[in-house]
Amino acid sequence: MRILSGIQPTGPSYHVGNYLGAIKQWVEMQETADCLFCIVDLHAITVPQDPKTLAKSTLEKTAELLALGIDPDRCTLFAQSYVKEHTELSWIFSTITPVGELERMTQYKDKAKKQRENANAGLLTYPILMAADILLYKPDVVPVGEDQKQHLELTRAIARKFNARFGKTFAEPAALIPKTGGRIMSLQDPKKKMSKSDPADTQISLFDSPEAIRKKIKIAVTDTGKDIKYSQTKKPGISNLLLLYSLFSGTTISEAETYFKGKGYAVLKKELADVLIETLEPFRVKKHSLISRDVYLREVLLRGAKKARSLAEQTMEEVRAKVGLLS
Ligand code: TYM
Numbered sequence: 001m002r003i004l005s006g007i008q009p010t011g012p013s014y015h016v017g018n019y020l021g022a023i024k025q026w027v028e029m030q031e032t033a034d035c036l037f038c039i040v041d042l043h044a045i046t047v048p049q050d051p052k053t054l055a056k057s058t059l060e061k062t063a064e065l066l067a068l069g070i071d072p073d074r075c076t077l078f079a080q081s082y083v084k085e086h087t088e089l090s091w092i093f094s095t096i097t098p099v100g101e102l103e104r105m106t107q108y109k110d111k112a113k114k115q116r117e118n119a120n121a122g123l124l125t126y127p128i129l130m131a132a133d134i135l136l137y138k139p140d141v142v143p144v145g146e147d148q149k150q151h152l153e154l155t156r157a158i159a160r161k162f163n164a165r166f167g168k169t170f171a172e173p174a175a176l177i178p179k180t181g182g183r184i185m186s187l188q189d190p191k192k193k194m195s196k197s198d199p200a201d202t203q204i205s206l207f208d209s210p211e212a213i214r215k216k217i218k219i220a221v222t223d224t225g226k227d228i229k230y231s232q233t234k235k236p237g238i239s240n241l242l243l244l245y246s247l248f249s250g251t252t253i254s255e256a257e258t259y260f261k262g263k264g265y266a267v268l269k270k271e272l273a274d275v276l277i278e279t280l281e282p283f284r285v286k287k288h289s290l291i292s293r294d295v296y297l298r299e300v301l302l303r304g305a306k307k308a309r310s311l312a313e314q315t316m317e318e319v320r321a322k323v324g325l326l327s
Pocket of ligand 1: 004005006007008009017018019020021022023040043129130133134142143144145146147148151181182183184185193194195
C-alpha cells in the first residue's frame, strides 16, 4: 500500500485542522504503509512569498512535521522543489486538462478573489501540479482534509484522460478523508474552515503556548442558548468546540454531549483548553529542540528527495515514452 500526501510550508505554524485532517493520519499510516510526504514549496509561491524567508519557513515546517511524529526513517519526507519531475509531469498534464475544469475549482475561485491583482496563472494550474505530485508516485490512497476533495477528483479525471489518450499508465488514487475532523472550522467564524492564512485568533496552532490556547478558546465564538449539543447548522460554534474536545480527548461526540450536559459553555471551554494544552505540550517541546538544527533538517529533506526522485524518474521514463518524447 502506497500513500502520498502534501502540505504547504506557509503560514505561521500548522494548526489543529491540519493535524486532524491530515498529519495525524500520516503519523499512523507510516507504521504500516509506504508513505511519501511532500512539502509543497512550489505550490506556496502561487501566493506572494518573501524570498528571504521561504526557505527558512520550509525548514521550520519540516521541524514541525518531525515534532508531530513524522519519522524520516519510516517514510519519505521531501521538498517538492527538490524533485524536478513534479513540474515536468505537471506541464504534460496541463496539455490534457481543460481550462474550464480548472476555473470551476472552489479554491481557485476563493484565492483569485482574494488576490485580484495577482490572480496569476499558477493559481489556476495549481491542481495540475497537485495531480503531478500524486500520480508521479502511483499511490493507492491520498490522506487529506475535506477541502482537497475536489482537487483529488480532478487528479482522478486527469489520470483517466491520460490513460485514454496514451494507454493505461495511472491507477486512480482514492482520497482518504477522516469521518470526523476532516473540516475543522475557524474559531471566530465557525461557518468558515480554519485556515493558516487567517488571523491568529481564528486558529489553534499546534505550537501555541498554554496562555495563547486558553485565550483563543476563551474568545472563540459560541452560539445563542446554553445547551452543549452538536448541530453544525443550529450551533456551529459549539459544535466545532465539541468536535475538537472529542477528537483531542478520545471520546465520541455523544459521550462528550452527555459529559457536558447541564454544564455551561465556560466549562466546555475550560476543559477543551486543558486537553489541548496537555496534548500539544510535547509537540512544542520537540519543535523547540529541532528548530535550530538547519543542517539536519535540510539533510532529512535531501535524503527524502533522493528516494522520491528514483520513483519519479521511473514514472517519467514511462510517461515520456508514451507521449512520444525523445528518449
Ligand atoms: P494545505 O497545506 O492547505 O493543508 C494541508 C492538509 O491539511 C488539511 N486541512 C484541514 N483539514 C481539516 N480542517 C481544516 N480546517 C484544514 N485545513 C487544512 C488539508 O486538507 C490538507 O490535507 N493543496 C494542498 C497541498 C498539496 C497536496 C498535494 C495534498 C499539494 N500537493 C498532493 C495532497 C497530495 C494544500 O494546500 O494543503
